[in-house]
Amino acid sequence: MWCVLRNETNSDWEVFNDPKAILVARTLDDVEGVLKAAEAAAEQHRVVGYVAYEAAGAFDPALVAYRSHQPLAVFGVFDKVSALSPSDQDQAEAPRVLLKPKIEYSKYAQQIGRVKKALQAGDSYQVNLTYPLSGQFEGDPLQILLKMYEAQPTPFAALCCFEDSAIVSVSPELFFRLEGNHIATEPMKGTAARFLEPAADQQSQEQLVCSAKDRAENLMITDMIRNDLGRICEPGSIRVEDLFQVQALPTVWQQTSKVQGRTQAGFYQIMAALFPCASITGAPKPQTMAIIHDLETGPRGVYTGAIGILRSPRQMQFSVAIRTLTLSKSANSASYGVGGGIVWDSQAELEWEETKQKTAVLNGVAPALIETMHFDPEEGVALWPFHLNRLKRSAKDLGFAFSQGQATEIVKQFHHPQRVKLRLLLARSGNLALESSPLPEVNGPVKLALADAPVPDEDLRFRHKTTARSGYVQMRGARSDIDDVILWDQRELVIESSIYNIWIGQGSVLKTPRLERSGLPGVYRDYLLHSGKGEIADITVSDLKAADQIFVSNAVRGLLPATLISAEPQSDRL
Known part of the structure; x- marks a missing residue:
């Protein structure tokens, strides 16, 4: 396990590696022991890690969430801390993250309708409804963190790598900070878009300041957190400050409030009182989490959980894990959650637009x-x-x-x-x-060979034409005897090449692969199909090998003859 965080003064990065121990909770029964062990280890070490949203049931069985196959809490116990070196910050190879929503707007609008029925029935006052974006990434998780930090500098930025996962977060929201016996929280509720044009940007800010809906949402969550703190704070010590402050983030205007008090509670007691943060559940927490469980389709994971550090048993800081990517390094897969608080006067279209605004931190890592x-x-x-x-x-x-x-x-x-x-x-x-x-020159038939392995289904890099090309490069390999490589799937159906669509000739008929699960529908392919000069078919690898004629097409070169080279020359394999 290794982690990167902003330092105490938010002036540089801290790198934590070579942990003395790694504390992992894989079941709800493990969570209490892991958090108490983390606090004990903080007597002599720095302890860095995260708690997933699905750990909520460890603190109160009434807080229902999906069962997750990922760890519920992970903490590294570190002796060593170092600054991030200039070479580590070298971004010579740009990272790329390509994502799409896993829900359509129509489904999201239906969910909001169901939320309003629950509100009308009195089951909740506000429901924080979320959905994931999923896809693929290329590059180093550290470089992804640095690029996202450029888009949204925040003192809570963090990277935590454990086993196959990398958690990349540029959360702007403080969950809690404990310094001695003083505890502070800064819940966020209320969001508005930023604009390049100053007048439009100012108008957006003013609309948020004057929004009765957003103030009501913020006040509701602030009251919840004040109530949660009341379980662990000294009587009379809790106070609310800077209510409804509008904070300028690079991508959005964000409304925040501050709640603080005095407590002698330890790490586990604080988490048991506050987790998950009310700003990402709604009110009241148990009933609302049950509604969330019914509406959302799977576990949130670390998203909307907590990420942070214990520098000592009485000095710790955790963020609410929003604006957070979860990466699987072996599969090159990525997920990113977005959401917002739904109240009675919420409008589905505006809420959908707000969730899109919260993806703006990904602009710097998205391919073109x-x-x-x-x-x-x-x-x-x-x-x-x-x-x-x-x-x-x-x-x-x-x-x-x-x-x-x-x-x-x-x-x-x-x-x-x-x-x-x-x-x-x-x-x-x-x-x-x-x-x-x-224009590139093409001499003679285009020489093609089959890729060594099938293309995974539903990989966005093969469904859209983008600058994220490493998947094609990996499929092509280092062969020097061919012009391009033919991609195929696990059913041995032909898909395309890295820059061409594939056609086979049967008599006077041109046929091209169907491209249902993978592959890019090329412009020249669409033109030929639209003009009736070709047709779609399932083409197997065997069909390709037996074809009388093979052609390739793209918008720059048009339709070209091609030939299939059956095997790599032995000299190229040595």
Whole structure:
């Protein structure tokens, strides 16, 4: 296990590695012992780690949550701490995280309708409804942390790596800070978008300041936390300060309040009183968590749990684990949760937009969507409507901001005396860029070979055209005798190559793979299908090997003949 956190003064990074011990709770029965052991270890060591949302039942059986196959709490006991070296912060290879929501807006709106029925029945006053985004990542988790920190600097930024998982968090929300006998919390409730245009940004801030709905949400959660603190604080010591303060974060305006008091409680007692934080459950906590369990489709994991450090038994700090990525290093998979408090006057469309705003911290680690196009000085960009439609579909699917009008205008304004290759790049933030380069030469039939292993189903990197290309590079390998590699799935169905769609000729008919589970529907492929010059079919590896003719296509080169090379030359294997 190793971890990276901001230091006490928030002036630099601290690196914790080579733990003397690792404390792990894998069942609810383990949680109390792990937290008490963490507090005891903090007498002489620094203890860093996290507690997952699903650990709630260890503190109160009435706090229901999904059963998780991941650890409920993990803490490393460290003697050594060092600063992050300049070489560790070198971002020569940009990390990339590609995610999409695991829920459609229509389903989310239905869930909000069910929340309102529960509110009407008096089962809850506010429900913090969340959903995950999932997908793939490329690169080093540390570099992902540093890029996300650039987007949202926060004193609670953290990276915790344990076994196959890496938890990357840039949470802006303090769960609690204990210094001696003084405990402080800073619950967040109420969010508004940030804008580049100063007048629009100020208007958004003012709307949040004046929002009766957001103030009511914040006050409700502040009262809950005050009540939770009342279980462990000295009578008369609890006070609320800076109620409804609007904090400027780089990606959103966030409304916070502060609640503090005096306590002699230890780590386990504090967690038992406060966890999970009321801001990510709702009110009242037991009934609302039961509603959440009925509506959400799986465990939240570390998201909405807590991440932090014990520097001593009376000095500790934990964040609420929002704005948090969970990475599986072996599978290159990633998940990121978003959500918000739902009350009676919540509007589904506005709540959906708010959850999208909370993904803005991912903009710096998201790959760009790309369209690679053929430009002719007489005719302009070939097949532009097909390119535009594909870019629009991917942007909607992945949550990228996108202006069709702006994209069309950029392409229309391009001029060049010769035919060239164009590449239009769309950043997750909506920024567009256009690049040009000479058209590539293609001599003779395109030489193809089958990949050594199947492509995993539902890998977003193979479903959308992006700058996240390492999956294709890995499939291609180091072969020098071919032009491209053919991808296939676990059912031995042909998918595509790394830059072409595949076609086989049977008489006068061209057939191309169906691409149901993986693969990128190319623009020239769509054009041929739309014009009736080809048809979709299930094409197996055996079909490909037996085909009379093989062709490949893309928007830059059109339709080209290809040949299948059956095996890698022996000299290339040595």
